[in-house]
Amino acid sequence: MTASGLDFSQLGVMIVDDNRHMRALLCSIMHALGIKRMKEVGDGETALAEIGPFEPDILITDWHMEPMDGTTLVRTIRHSSEDLIRYMPIIMLSGHSDMVRVREARDCGVHEFLTKPVSAKSLLARLITIIEQPRPFIKTEQYFGPDRRRQDIGPPHGETDRRSDAASEGAGDAAEMSPEDVLAS
Amino acid sequence: MSAPPAETITPPNPLEKAKTGDGPVKIDPNILRQAEQAVEELQDDYAGWAQKDIDELREALLSAQNDPEALDQAISEIYKRALDLKGQGGGFGYNLITSIGDLLTKFMEARDAVSNRDFAIICAHIDAMQAVVREEIKGEGGKIGMQIVDGLSELVHNRS
Numbered sequence: 279m280t281a282s283g284l285d286f287s288q289l290g291v292m293i294v295d296d297n298r299h300m301r302a303l304l305c306s307i308m309h310a311l312g313i314k315r316m317k318e319v320g321d322g323e324t325a326l327a328e329i330g331p332f333e334p335d336i337l338i339t340d341w342h343m344e345p346m347d348g349t350t351l352v353r354t355i356r357h358s359s360e361d362l363i364r365y366m367p368i369i370m371l372s373g374h375s376d377m378v379r380v381r382e383a384r385d386c387g388v389h390e391f392l393t394k395p396v397s398a399k400s401l402l403a404r405l406i407t408i409i410e411q412p413r414p415f416i417k418t419e420q421y422f423g424p425d426r427r428r429q430d431i432g433p434p435h436g437e438t439d440r441r442s443d444a445a446s447e448g449a450g451d452a453a454e455m456s457p458e459d460v461l462a463s
Numbered sequence: 464m465s466a467p468p469a470e471t472i473t474p475p476n477p478l479e480k481a482k483t484g485d486g487p488v489k490i491d492p493n494i495l496r497q498a499e500q501a502v503e504e505l506q507d508d509y510a511g512w513a514q515k516d517i518d519e520l521r522e523a524l525l526s527a528q529n530d531p532e533a534l535d536q537a538i539s540e541i542y543k544r545a546l547d548l549k550g551q552g553g554g555f556g557y558n559l560i561t562s563i564g565d566l567l568t569k570f571m572e573a574r575d576a577v578s579n580r581d582f583a584i585i586c587a588h589i590d591a592m593q594a595v596v597r598e599e600i601k602g603e604g605g606k607i608g609m610q611i612v613d614g615l616s617e618l619v620h621n622r623s
Contacts, residue, residue: 282482282483282484282486282488282489283482283483284482284488284491285481286481288480288481289477289480289481297551299551300547300551300554302505302508303502303505303551306504306505307498307501309501310494310497310498310500310501311497311498335480342543342546361474362477365474365475366477367477373547373549373550373564373568374546394549394550394551394553394554395550395554395555395558395561396554397553397554399499401498402494402498405478405481406488408478409479409488410487410488412476414471414472414474415471416469416471416472417470417472418466418467419466419467
């Protein structure tokens with residue numbers, strides 16, 4: 279099998295961050311990667327209004343925003359009746375790196391979590407992870423989003439099973455949510 | 464009664480169309496280099512942006528010290544600005560801004576209420592960020608950077 283290159287010019291990206299300097303940084307990285315179709319907005323509510331008309335292929339959102347923060351935005355997206363929207367790959371950014379926040383982001387349905395400050399390398403690594411290791415979506419009574427388990431250990435058997443999976447995941451979660459070694463391999 | 468089984472759905476991956484072949488992705492090093500260069504080009508602009516954030520931090524601190532009615536809002540503003548600076552500094556090559564922002568946000572998270580002594584510690588962090596931007600200390604800042612971080616850590620530790 280031959281190696282595949284990447285051509286990001288086909289992708290549309292929506293960037294949601296209330297800080298325009300952060301948006302400038304993210305847009306510069308995306309532009310340099312070859313992405314031409316970009317939409318930047320400053321909060322979750324505006325993102326929801328623009329997401330339908332713009333039809334992004336991926337959404338990159340900050341956590342802390344007002345009036346609607348990133349986790350509420352992600353939950354709303356995951357509840358959308360439109361398949362294009364509710365299955366959308368999402369990368370969440372946050373200035374916080376503690377495990378509680380990482381778990382909360384994971385449990386609201388993000389694909390990847392990235393601690394600020396953001397580098398071009400870390401952002402590219404997350405994009406490659408989503409391309410190379412697509413995860414199925416899981417629907418239970420309490421969760422809808424990408425499979426929160428990274429390893430393929432077969433289908434979960436129910437909500438109870440999934441909860442115990444989550445509870446048994448220890449401090450290794452942070453490493454799983456931060457695949458910095460993708461580019462190094 | 465046990466919960467219903469989880470449903471597994473495999474949706475199409477919209478990012479798949481970025482792949483130009485069938486095999487595993489191999490990164491062209493030029494792509495990453497271009498992206499890193501684009502960030503470097505923003506470094507000069509960042510000093511001005513950070514200065515504005517620092518000015519607003521100082522303004523919020525003054526408000527917190529002088530206007531008891533605005534205290535909660537001012538403290539919340541200080542925390543938000545500090546979190547922004549922490550989250551941005553390293554991205555633009557100013558790692559020391561991120562380190563100082565990290566110290567300041569953690570200091571504020573650890574306090575239920577702020578006192579005059581706390582205001583002095585917050586001010587020391589703002590002064591340190593100001594010095595980093597004024598002197599354009601990029602990266603970790605070498606020996607000076609270590610001294611700044613150690614000094615602030617000691618201040619926080621002595622307050623605890």
